[in-house]
Amino acid sequence: MDDLYRSPLLPWLSPKGPEGDVVISSRVRLARDFDRMPFPDRADTNQLAAVKKTVSALLPAIEKSTGQVFDLVDMDSIPPMEREVLCVKHLASPSLIKQPEHRAVCISDDRCTSIMINEEDHLRIACMEAGLELERSLQRAFQIDDVLEARINMAFDEKLGYLTSWPTNLGTGLRASVVMHLPGLAFTDNISSIINISPQLGLSVNGLYTDGHQVIGNMFRVANRLTLGFTEEEIVSNMRDAVQEIVDQERRARKALELHDRLRLEDRVWRAYGEMRFARRMNSGDALALMSKLRLGVDLGIVDNLSAEFFSELLIVNREDYLKNLAGNEELPKEEIYQLRAEIVREALQRYALPQR
Amino acid sequence: MDDLYRSPLLPWLSPKGPEGDVVISSRVRLARDFDRMPFPDRADTNQLAAVKKTVSALLPAIEKSTGQVFDLVDMDSIPPMEREVLCVKHLASPSLIKQPEHRAVCISDDRCTSIMINEEDHLRIACMEAGLELERSLQRAFQIDDVLEARINMAFDEKLGYLTSWPTNLGTGLRASVVMHLPGLAFTDNISSIINISPQLGLSVNGLYTDGHQVIGNMFRVANRLTLGFTEEEIVSNMRDAVQEIVDQERRARKALELHDRLRLEDRVWRAYGEMRFARRMNSGDALALMSKLRLGVDLGIVDNLSAEFFSELLIVNREDYLKNLAGNEELPKEEIYQLRAEIVREALQRYALPQR
Numbered sequence: 001m002d003d004l005y006r007s008p009l010l011p012w013l014s015p016k017g018p019e020g021d022v023v024i025s026s027r028v029r030l031a032r033d034f035d036r037m038p039f040p041d042r043a044d045t046n047q048l049a050a051v052k053k054t055v056s057a058l059l060p061a062i063e064k065s066t067g068q069v070f071d072l073v074d075m076d077s078i079p080p081m082e083r084e085v086l087c088v089k090h091l092a093s094p095s096l097i098k099q100p101e102h103r104a105v106c107i108s109d110d111r112c113t114s115i116m117i118n119e120e121d122h123l124r125i126a127c128m129e130a131g132l133e134l135e136r137s138l139q140r141a142f143q144i145d146d147v148l149e150a151r152i153n154m155a156f157d158e159k160l161g162y163l164t165s166w167p168t169n170l171g172t173g174l175r176a177s178v179v180m181h182l183p184g185l186a187f188t189d190n191i192s193s194i195i196n197i198s199p200q201l202g203l204s205v206n207g208l209y210t211d212g213h214q215v216i217g218n219m220f221r222v223a224n225r226l227t228l229g230f231t232e233e234e235i236v237s238n239m240r241d242a243v244q245e246i247v248d249q250e251r252r253a254r255k256a257l258e259l260h261d262r263l264r265l266e267d268r269v270w271r272a273y274g275e276m277r278f279a280r281r282m283n284s285g286d287a288l289a290l291m292s293k294l295r296l297g298v299d300l301g302i303v304d305n306l307s308a309e310f311f312s313e314l315l316i317v318n319r320e321d322y323l324k325n326l327a328g329n330e331e332l333p334k335e336e337i338y339q340l341r342a343e344i345v346r347e348a349l350q351r352y353a354l355p356q357r
Numbered sequence: 358m359d360d361l362y363r364s365p366l367l368p369w370l371s372p373k374g375p376e377g378d379v380v381i382s383s384r385v386r387l388a389r390d391f392d393r394m395p396f397p398d399r400a401d402t403n404q405l406a407a408v409k410k411t412v413s414a415l416l417p418a419i420e421k422s423t424g425q426v427f428d429l430v431d432m433d434s435i436p437p438m439e440r441e442v443l444c445v446k447h448l449a450s451p452s453l454i455k456q457p458e459h460r461a462v463c464i465s466d467d468r469c470t471s472i473m474i475n476e477e478d479h480l481r482i483a484c485m486e487a488g489l490e491l492e493r494s495l496q497r498a499f500q501i502d503d504v505l506e507a508r509i510n511m512a513f514d515e516k517l518g519y520l521t522s523w524p525t526n527l528g529t530g531l532r533a534s535v536v537m538h539l540p541g542l543a544f545t546d547n548i549s550s551i552i553n554i555s556p557q558l559g560l561s562v563n564g565l566y567t568d569g570h571q572v573i574g575n576m577f578r579v580a581n582r583l584t585l586g587f588t589e590e591e592i593v594s595n596m597r598d599a600v601q602e603i604v605d606q607e608r609r610a611r612k613a614l615e616l617h618d619r620l621r622l623e624d625r626v627w628r629a630y631g632e633m634r635f636a637r638r639m640n641s642g643d644a645l646a647l648m649s650k651l652r653l654g655v656d657l658g659i660v661d662n663l664s665a666e667f668f669s670e671l672l673i674v675n676r677e678d679y680l681k682n683l684a685g686n687e688e689l690p691k692e693e694i695y696q697l698r699a700e701i702v703r704e705a706l707q708r709y710a711l712p713q714r
Contacts, residue, residue: 263638263695271635271636273635277634277635278634279628280620280624280627281620281621281623281624338620
């Protein structure tokens, strides 16, 4: 497998998943807490150490059940920049690395599964897949949960279900989410209708990246709002249907753009390509906006000399913390970050070039 | 010589003139009117015809004196689109083509001299040169004027000088102007100081292209305000000095950009290149803004794989009327104009590419 800290590649960001032209990735996360043990923010050092020890001891059983090899990474054993890279790659969370002592994460060899230890809950099992694959993500999370629950008494109430550090996770402890790329709806000014209707569908829809006011890069995280009163399968199945509906709307919007505004669309796409090929300095929002336009062009066949994989790689590379680690300098000045980003974007477009038809 | 209506090339737009990195072109124009003959807007058909006939008959003498061959183009003998092309190329003026009957222009074979007949004055002699070459332009205009004045009685008053249809031309009938490219002053926000000081220098400074509010493309026309009270040589010499001062300021501004903002400058230049290489649709203002950035990059050696000649050609090609004539369709829809412009810009960048060092 690629180097965890130096490689930007993640299989679950591949454009080849189901509905991969619109759904970038699916993720299911289960929150679990040990019975009769304070939540991590109230647990003492011995208790945190005990939790970590118990889970570590179960890794061989998890590996046997999943057929995957896991790395156990102690947060206090790696430099701060590498912790940040794990956050950029969504294999760890900001909460996990805030106080690194006795915090750890088990990461599968394919980088699609992460089990965080002593995050807000004692355990957070997260399974990622490329495209719209919520059911498979849920299955994989259950596979790990089964191993753990067979050996650990989890905090569970007959009426409420799983007890978690935040009440929003009570019940199933489930958070299912997908990241969608919706440039068609954005360029046709139809994003707000999706966002407005989402609460009725039991969903939250939020811009993945914003500049504080506006969504940048046309990517949205769609997640369940309810964790209580439904089974995990019901939640995931309802969500899959709602996401599929948004996928269909996005495709209709793209068709409309192709039909009614083809020249302007091609111009946007190709200018984005031109800027990315030649830029010398690029901030993060600028990169996301350009990447979004170019990815749309690749998905629609307007640009046929580039693999959509460029997008998966740049989603990670674009992040400031990734670039700092790459340069080996935590204090890398802004201007040098901008310059490095532009260099890598230029280089990636050449590396992902396809032979011209 | 290239086709007058189909070729965008004009030697006086070449980047190779003196101070050609900042001064695009120089122009001297003399206004002359026949004595005891109403100005063209008050002259009757017979009078206009007589003026045209007299001047036409003197063309052989002008050719002999200048060593240039002249084409006499009757405005009512060419289609409206071709009249517009002559305006785009600054060889005719909108006033000349408004009422084409009995209006004509004599154009030298090198396209650097134009003698308009029955424009606002009976005669407008214009001589263009690449770069800062006002003296030579004046000499060439005098050469033609000498031939004409030896054979025609011009309206002249001992005290006022030449009498012209507009009082602003009284005296010398001279308008000297240069077109300057000032991206350095523009990007360092120093344009307004040039514009503010220009009246004290006896100059007018105006954006060559504006969108009604803002100057587009960082090109400015600098012209004399006074035509009375100085000799032609004094006017031209004063103006040359003032222009040289602006040239020096522009070069200092470019140096400052290179020194203090190199990365941002390179980024601007190369993104402009990228957009121009790949755009599919381009309006006129967009093209001018991109051309200006790229030309600056070529002049500063940031872009070393492109000849500055691209700029000279695109200055003409960019104009809507030129594109309509090229497409052979006076009613060419806006979207097709945008598309054609982008095609030609893309193609020009490839044609003017230099072998990479």
